[in-house]
Amino acid sequence: MALPFLHRWTDSDALSLGLLGVGNIGMVHLKSAVAMPAVDVVAAADARPENRARARNDGVSRTYDDYEALLDAEALDAAVVALPPFLHADAVERAAEAGVDVFVEKPLARSTAEADRLLETAREAGIAVGVDHTLRYQPDMMGVKEAYDEGGVGHVPYASITRLNDHPLGRPPAGDAPPEWPMDPEAAGGGSLVELGVHCFDVLEWLFGDLEIKDASMGRTLETEAEDAATVLMNAPETGTTITLHCGTYQWEQLPEVNTRLRLEGVTGTISNREHLPTNFYAGAATSALSNVASRFTSDEPDVFGPTFYLQAHYDALADFCDAIREGERPPVDGEDGRRTLALAETAYELAAADAAADADDPDGLEAPEVSP
Structure with a gap:
C-alpha cells in the first residue's frame, strides 16, 4: 500500500542520489547507481582521499570528506549509507533532518535498541528506510524460492544454509592491514553472525516466515576479538521446518567458487x-577474476561488475x-526487515553466551540433572 508521506519525489527528471561512504561496498553501489536509468549520482562522501x-574517476562530479557536509550542501532525493555500522544511526539521523530517504548497507544498526532509535527518527521525519539484504536477489536464491513455492518437493521438514568468506582479513599474503572497525565487535555490532548471518536470516524468513532461535554456538577459528564462526539452530513455526545456519569468515572465497549453500530437504x-x-x-566469474588480476599490473581499475x-x-x-x-511505496526490504535480522542475531548471541557460561560452571558435564518429584 502506498505511503502518503513518501510522495516527496516529484521531479520529472532523474532521482538525485548521494553516496555516504565509497569504500568497497560503497563503490559497488556507486557503479550500480551510475548505470541506472533515471538516477543521477550527484555527490559522494568518504574520509579517505583515495576513495x-x-x-x-567513476563520474561523480562533487566529493566531500564528511557525509554531514554532503547532506548540508546537496539537494538529494535519496542517499546510500555505506558507512561502517557504528555510523549508520548518526547518518540516518542527519539524512532525516535533510528529508532524504536512505538505503542502508547491512547490518541496519549494531543492535535492536540502536535500530529502534534509527527507525523512530525516520518515522518522525517521514523518510523511507531500505536495507541492502541482497541474498534474496541472487538468481540461485530466487530459483530456490520459485521451486519451493511451486510445491514440487512438498513439505520441507529440514533446511540448511551456509555462508563463508574471508572478510575482513582477505586472502594471504596480506598487503595492507585490514580496516580496524570490522575486527572490533563494538564498532561492527558483532562478528560473522552480523557480517554474514543477517543475510541468511533474511533469506530464510523470505522463504519460511518468522523464525525462532532454538540454540546457537560461536567459535573463534582465528585469534580475533569477535566470533569468526557461528552455528544456529532454528524453527519456522509457519511451515514446521527445522533449520541450521552456519556462517564464518575463516575461509577464503575465490571466484569462481561460491561459498554459499542452501538446501531444502x-x-x-x-x-x-x-x-x-x-x-x-x-566462465564469466573466472574471466573477470583473471582480468582483475591483470589490472593490478596495468594500473587499470578492476571491473567490479x-x-x-x-x-x-x-x-x-x-x-x-x-x-x-519514485512510486511512494514502502521499500521491498525495509528497516523493519533489517531490525528483525538483528533481533535474531541478538537471540543467538544470548543463547550461545548462556551455553558457554553453563559449560564454564560445569566443564566436565558432571552436575546432576534436576529430577521432578
Missing part, C-alpha cells in the same frame, strides 16, 4: 541453490529501492 578519487525431493546457478556464471552473479543482486536491490521511492 574520493575513485568516485571522481522436502518429503519428495531436495532443492539446492547449486541447481539454480546461472549457466554462464563460472565482472562477477555479475553477486553484483547484479546489489544492483537489483538498489534499483528496487529507487523504484519504490
Whole structure:
C-alpha cells in the first residue's frame, strides 16, 4: 500500500542520489547507481582521499570528506549509507533532518535498541528506510524460492544454509592491514553472525516466515576479538521446518567458487541453490577474476561488475529501492526487515553466551540433572 508521506519525489527528471561512504561496498553501489536509468549520482562522501578519487574517476562530479557536509550542501532525493555500522544511526539521523530517504548497507544498526532509535527518527521525519539484504536477489536464491513455492518437493521438514568468506582479513599474503572497525565487535555490532548471518536470516524468513532461535554456538577459528564462526539452530513455526545456519569468515572465497549453500530437504525431493546457478556464471566469474588480476599490473581499475552473479543482486536491490521511492511505496526490504535480522542475531548471541557460561560452571558435564518429584 502506498505511503502518503513518501510522495516527496516529484521531479520529472532523474532521482538525485548521494553516496555516504565509497569504500568497497560503497563503490559497488556507486557503479550500480551510475548505470541506472533515471538516477543521477550527484555527490559522494568518504574520509579517505583515495576513495574520493575513485568516485571522481567513476563520474561523480562533487566529493566531500564528511557525509554531514554532503547532506548540508546537496539537494538529494535519496542517499546510500555505506558507512561502517557504528555510523549508520548518526547518518540516518542527519539524512532525516535533510528529508532524504536512505538505503542502508547491512547490518541496519549494531543492535535492536540502536535500530529502534534509527527507525523512530525516520518515522518522525517521514523518510523511507531500505536495507541492502541482497541474498534474496541472487538468481540461485530466487530459483530456490520459485521451486519451493511451486510445491514440487512438498513439505520441507529440514533446511540448511551456509555462508563463508574471508572478510575482513582477505586472502594471504596480506598487503595492507585490514580496516580496524570490522575486527572490533563494538564498532561492527558483532562478528560473522552480523557480517554474514543477517543475510541468511533474511533469506530464510523470505522463504519460511518468522523464525525462532532454538540454540546457537560461536567459535573463534582465528585469534580475533569477535566470533569468526557461528552455528544456529532454528524453527519456522509457519511451515514446521527445522533449520541450521552456519556462517564464518575463516575461509577464503575465490571466484569462481561460491561459498554459499542452501538446501531444502522436502518429503519428495531436495532443492539446492547449486541447481539454480546461472549457466554462464563460472566462465564469466573466472574471466573477470583473471582480468582483475591483470589490472593490478596495468594500473587499470578492476571491473567490479565482472562477477555479475553477486553484483547484479546489489544492483537489483538498489534499483528496487529507487523504484519504490519514485512510486511512494514502502521499500521491498525495509528497516523493519533489517531490525528483525538483528533481533535474531541478538537471540543467538544470548543463547550461545548462556551455553558457554553453563559449560564454564560445569566443564566436565558432571552436575546432576534436576529430577521432578
